[in-house]
Amino acid sequence: MQRTDFGAMACSIARTLDVIGEPWSPLILRDVWAGFTRFEQIQADLDISRKVLTERLNHLVGHGVLERKAYDRRPRYEYILTEKGAELVDLLMVMKGWGDKWRAGETGPPVLYRHHACGEISDVDLRCDHCGKPMHATDVDLLPGPGAAV
Incomplete structure (x- = not known):
């Protein structure tokens, strides 16, 4: 099933929903704002599957809402809110x-x-x-x- 492209609509609410309209995204943003910046912290706090969390984090990074910052050589990342x-x-x-x-x-x-x-x-x-x-x-x-x- 193809998802509606809310980002292409001439509506600022629809365009915002294109970025955070999926239920996990606002909760991930809330967690990062509250100081849960590492994948494992967010995953444990939300009890979200690793696959879904990875997809959501990639989506939010892709839209410039979060920034990925390496914190060790593996590499592992923490997530920081952008402006x-x-x-x-x-x-x-x-x-x-x-x-x-x-x-x-x-x-x-x-x-x-x-x-x-x-x-x-x-x-x-x-x-x-x-x-x-x-x-x-x-x-x-x-x-x-x-x-x-x-």
């Missing part, structure tokens, strides 16, 4: 907020964020980069952009 990958983690932080609100249950969120700038525990909040006011789905209109399909 592109760090920006995808911002997306995961927003997803975590949704999961905390709608899926955490009575026990509450499994992870909290302490903001480096102020030292306080905080949630991620979407804001307009012009006026600073909250920006949610009900606060915007969708307009065609310069890359819209004709």
